[in-house]
Amino acid sequence: MANICEFEMKIVGSFENMQKFYEALIQKDDIWIGRGAGDTNIRYDENKQSAIIDGWVSWTIENALVIAANDMKKEKEIQCLTLWEACKLYDVVMEVYSKEDGTQFQQHILCNKGNVEIDDTVNWYEYVDEQFEVYETKEEMEKELEITLSEQEWQDKYATGGGFKSWNFQI
Incomplete structure (x- = not known):
């Protein structure tokens, strides 16, 4: 699929x-x-x-x-x-x-x-969905996934990073 x-x-x-x-x-x-x-x-x-x-x-x-x-x-x-x-x-x-x-x-x-x-x-x-229930802390997520998250990436049981700063149209 x-x-x-x-x-x-x-x-x-x-x-x-x-x-x-x-x-x-x-x-x-x-x-x-x-x-x-x-x-x-x-x-x-x-x-x-x-x-x-x-x-x-x-x-x-x-x-x-x-x-x-x-x-x-x-x-x-x-x-x-x-x-x-x-x-x-x-x-x-x-x-x-x-x-x-x-x-x-x-x-x-x-x-x-x-x-x-x-x-x-x-x-x-x-990192979303089933991980909402799994990672109570930033440190727990970092350890399990072997990653390092900034404070901006950690969103309380949720992490996101990279991408465009905003989806503001130019036209």
Whole structure:
């Protein structure tokens, strides 16, 4: 089973084009962006000139929405676009932050109407879930996992580190 990569994406464009982009992302009609995204939600700003989309893809944004799209084009069963092609076709600026717990990374991509201007990946980790019950202290977690945590990383039975300082959109 593929790892789940959660994302938050902002798109800027005309309301009609943003709707078409979103429908391709969720594979609603006959044009798809790669393997698409799951459990998505879209929230338009009050002027409907931008929108925030959150959801998940398999593995990474690039694997699911670019590499998979190129593979799917060879199958020719459906019209498939890469994320970059969709940004160009629908005349949208797209910025996305994503994270994947299993392979411990965060990614930041900005695509301006088909031109990739930012594509950064950084290491990130998060120790959660069953460990909530296991580690009562920072020292206990450090000893068990053979790691050293800063005070900023330790979050009371929870630890996180690396990644981007914030997920503030530039667009």
